[in-house]
Amino acid sequence: MKTLRIRKSTVLSAVLSLSSPFLLSLPAKAASFNFGDTAVKTINYLSENLEGRSVGTPKEAETVDYLVKQLKGFDYEPTLQPFDYTFRNQNLTSYNIVAQRLGTSGKQILLGAHYDNAPSNSTLDRSKLEGTNDNASGVGVLLELAERLEAKTTHTIKFIFFGAEEIGLVGSEYYANSLSPKEIANTLLMVNLDSLIFGDKMYFNAGRGATDNPSWFRYRDLALTIAAENGIAAESNPGFNSAYPKGTGCCSDLESFDLIMPVLAAEATNWDIGEKDGYTQTTNPNVPGGFTWHDPATDNRKFINTVFPGLIEERARNYTLVFDQFIDEVNKQSVPEPMSVIGFSTVLGTAGLLLKRRQGSH
Ligand SMILES: [Zn+2]
Numbered sequence: 001m002k003t004l005r006i007r008k009s010t011v012l013s014a015v016l017s018l019s020s021p022f023l024l025s026l027p028a029k030a031a032s033f034n035f036g037d038t039a040v041k042t043i044n045y046l047s048e049n050l051e052g053r054s055v056g057t058p059k060e061a062e063t064v065d066y067l068v069k070q071l072k073g074f075d076y077e078p079t080l081q082p083f084d085y086t087f088r089n090q091n092l093t094s095y096n097i098v099a100q101r102l103g104t105s106g107k108q109i110l111l112g113a114h115y116d117n118a119p120s121n122s123t124l125d126r127s128k129l130e131g132t133n134d135n136a137s138g139v140g141v142l143l144e145l146a147e148r149l150e151a152k153t154t155h156t157i158k159f160i161f162f163g164a165e166e167i168g169l170v171g172s173e174y175y176a177n178s179l180s181p182k183e184i185a186n187t188l189l190m191v192n193l194d195s196l197i198f199g200d201k202m203y204f205n206a207g208r209g210a211t212d213n214p215s216w217f218r219y220r221d222l223a224l225t226i227a228a229e230n231g232i233a234a235e236s237n238p239g240f241n242s243a244y245p246k247g248t249g250c251c252s253d254l255e256s257f258d259l260i261m262p263v264l265a266a267e268a269t270n271w272d273i274g275e276k277d278g279y280t281q282t283t284n285p286n287v288p289g290g291f292t293w294h295d296p297a298t299d300n301r302k303f304i305n306t307v308f309p310g311l312i313e314e315r316a317r318n319y320t321l322v323f324d325q326f327i328d329e330v331n332k333q334s335v336p337e338p339m340s341v342i343g344f345s346t347v348l349g350t351a352g353l354l355l356k357r358r359q360g361s362h
Contacts, residue, residue: 035324036317038147042070042140043197043312046115047130047301054119054126055164056092063115064095067143067161071099074147076159083174087119087167094163096171101149101157107186108156109330111145111323112172112253113138113193114165118294130300132312133268133292135165138193141319148324154331155188162253165194166294172253176260188330189219189262191323192254197315198292198304199268199281202227202234204322205249207258207265216262217247219330223264226325232318240276250278266323268315284308 046053050066053059064080071078076099084093094116117131130136139161146159164170179187196202204223210216220236227234239246248258249265257263267278273290274280280290286307292298304312 034317035321036144036313038144039137039140039316039320040313042143043132043136043316044301046136046139047132051130052117052120052127053115053131054117054129055087055094055167056090056119057127060094060116060163064097064163067097067115067139070143071097071146071159074143075151076100076146081175081178083163083171085164085170087164092164094171096163096175097161099146099159101151101153103153103156103331105155107188108158108183109188109191109327110158110160110257111142111191111193112160112162112175113142114162114171114253115139116163116166116171118166124294124296126294126296129294129296132301132304133198133299134195134294135193137196137312137316137319138266140316141193141196141323144320145323145327148320149327153327157327165253169253169256172256176256184260187261189264190254190257191219191326192249192252192257192263192265193319193323194252194254194265195267195269196319197268197312198299198308200270200283201268202232202315202318203236203249203265203267203269203271203278204234205237205265205267206247207254207263208245208248208250209259210248210262211245213262219262219264219326220247222329223266223322223326226322226329227318230318230321230325232322234322235271237271237278240272244271244277264326266319 046063050059050063053063068078078097078099081096081098082093083096084091114135117129118126120126142159142161149157160175162171162175165172204220204227206217206220224234224236236247237244237249244250249267252265254263254265269278269281270283271278273283279293281292282290284307287298297303301312
């Protein structure tokens with residue numbers, strides 16, 4: 001078990017304030033806070049104030065502004081990566097938001113979560129979709145991980161809030177295509193956080209590339225080990241459906257990366273039931289069809305709190321705790337030999353690999 005981490009700046013100002021009455025007038029920062037606190041606060045804010053944040057809406061733009069402001073509050077200098085695309089005959093621009101802490105090793109870790117909601121269509125009005133699970137949860141955990149990360153880090157840590165995931169992984173694919181071969185070779189892994197709350201179980205999966213590069217499972221294994229050490233039950237896709245190989249995840253931004261580098265994907269669902277494809281989330285009889293994906297009637301705080309009281313807080317805490325320790329652990333490890341990554345991406349080429357992703361996304 002690990003004690004709560006205290007940010008260095010907090011310790012310093014606490015020490016200074018003891019020795020200098022002048023500094024007591026500075027705004028006090030909490031000495032520590034519980035795992036999941038910022039994540040839950042963010043989940044609530046996005047659900048309540050930024051519902052219907054799908055591509056091309058004012059709420060999408062407000063969400064970008066909100067996340068930039070939060071990151072600045074955590075001493076980051078976030079940058080926006082704009083990308084243009086066509087959706088239903090409209091020319092639109094969305095943004096990936098990128099915040100980083102620079103490391104010393106020359107290597108980097110990417111952590112991502114999409115902030116957009118599924119858009120309305122002719123049969124379903126999603127202008128009030130809270131998207132509490134998909135994907136305020138991933139955004140909340142990612143933001144708290146950014147808040148908790150100390151300024152001093154071995155590897156550069158990049159937090160990326162992806163736009164336009166729900167219409168075909170557009171933001172993450174744009175980001176992945178913007179990486180140079182050298183940057184890909186220097187990336188240890190990509191972590192994807194999508195839909196972390198609603199489902200019978202917590203999962204950690206690798207990406208499709210791991211089936212041909214078994215060493216790429218090591219980050220999945222590390223996350224499972226950290227969860228177990230903290231008494232947190234977590235599993236990996238058992239592979240009952242041959243279209244979704246054992247130990248691999250799917251159907252989210254990880255697919256923009258998972259053939260060119262190791263990925264670690266977190267999600268809550270239940271891979272044992274339904275079509276065994278990860279889309280059926282629960283056996284709970286009070287959940288119509290066993291899933292809540294993109295449904296304004298069920299992917300919201302009220303419904304989740306009714307069928308699974310306390311689950312928002314529990315999952316937000318557990319995923320934040322595991323990934324906070326995970327970043328610490330990877331920062332401590334010696335850098336693995338990147339030859340397999342270079343060889344793989346050189347032989348097959350980045351663009352060709354990205355075209356092979358599946359249709360449909362969470
Ligand atoms: Zn999603």
